[in-house]
Amino acid sequence: MGCSVSCSNSASCSRQIVHSDDDKIKDAKIIFVVGGPGSGKGTQCEKVVAKYGYTHLSSGDLLRAEVASGSERGKTLQAIMQKGELVPLDTVLDMIKDAMIAKADVSKGFLIDGYPREVKQGEEFEKKIGAPCLLLYIDAKGETMVKRLMKRGETSGRADDNEETIKKRLDLYYKATEPVIAFYSSRGIVRKVRLVPLVIGYCHCLNPQEVGGTLIGENGLVVMAGAE
Ligand SMILES: Nc1nc2c(ncn2[C@@H]2O[C@H](COP(=O)(O)OP(=O)(O)OP(=O)(O)O)[C@@H](O)[C@H]2O)c(=O)[nH]1
Numbered sequence: 001m002g003c004s005v006s007c008s009n010s011a012s013c014s015r016q017i018v019h020s021d022d023d024k025i026k027d028a029k030i031i032f033v034v035g036g037p038g039s040g041k042g043t044q045c046e047k048v049v050a051k052y053g054y055t056h057l058s059s060g061d062l063l064r065a066e067v068a069s070g071s072e073r074g075k076t077l078q079a080i081m082q083k084g085e086l087v088p089l090d091t092v093l094d095m096i097k098d099a100m101i102a103k104a105d106v107s108k109g110f111l112i113d114g115y116p117r118e119v120k121q122g123e124e125f126e127k128k129i130g131a132p133c134l135l136l137y138i139d140a141k142g143e144t145m146v147k148r149l150m151k152r153g154e155t156s157g158r159a160d161d162n163e164e165t166i167k168k169r170l171d172l173y174y175k176a177t178e179p180v181i182a183f184y185s186s187r188g189i190v191r192k193v194r195l196v197p198l199v200i201g202y203c204h205c206l207n208p209q210e211v212g213g214t215l216i217g218e219n220g221l222v223v224m225a226g227a228e
């Protein structure tokens with residue numbers, strides 16, 4: 001695409017540097033959004049998008065789109081997701097990377113929702129894409145998550161919003177995903193999100209240094225509108 005800076009004439013330049021797709025996202029601002037099933041990751045991401053214009057990429061939605069396409073790969077994924085298990089790491093990572101590249105030119109930053117699900121997923125992401133500047137940890141009680149997902153299941157049409165699979169997803173979250181939070185805490189980039197009822201005067205915000213918002217609360221706690 002471009003020519004090296006030492007070359008004054010692109011037509012005669014024999015050593016053209018072709019910017020790979022990877023280059024498009026190598027300096028991207030990346031925020032991981034982690035929380036249990038039904039904790040409200042998607043809901044909070046929409047608020048951040050509305051306020052700050054980040055690009056929201058839900059790994060679960062990307063996987064469901066592949067299932068909906070009816071592809072062979074989608075059929076394999078559906079079987080895994082219906083059981084509440086994790087899909088192969090490379091599959092979800094490739095999908096996220098492709099989606100990031102597709103939006104790279106217009107994106108101010110990426111909210112990667114529902115990823116990483118396990119420490120290994122985070123490590124591979126960093127090897128293939130880059131490091132996150134922040135991890136938003138959406139905390140919610142187990143019983144709250146179950147209640148919400150059972151309610152959502154009445155209309156969502158999601159094959160995994162049933163009692164048996166919800167239990168498995170929750171177990172897997174505690175076993176595999178909570179260690180992710182500890183892993184990134186040691187780097188000092190975790191911001192725990194506490195959901196409070198929407199009251200005038202509260203706002204949903206990230207770190208003021210990150211996005212110019214107002215940080216409310218102590219110890220880097222992020223307060224966003226939500227409720228039990
Ligand atoms: N009462 C209440 N419900 C909420 C809140 N946030 C989200 N919900 C509902 O809880 C359900 C789950 O919210 P999502 O935003 O889809 O949660 P998620 O963590 O993205 O869930 P997955 O898509 O399963 O990963 C939805 O039906 C939401 O409408 C909240 O603060 N209070």
Ligand SMILES: Nc1ccn([C@H]2C[C@H](O)[C@@H](COP(=O)(O)OP(=O)(O)O)O2)c(=O)n1
Pocket residue numbers: 035036037038059060061063081084085086087088092113114115116117121160169
């Ligand atoms: N990074 C990811 C994201 C989702 N998955 C699989 C496993 C999850 O149960 C399903 C649905 O993910 P989604 O984030 O939409 O939903 P939950 O947080 O599980 O409620 O997809 C995965 O294996 N790896």
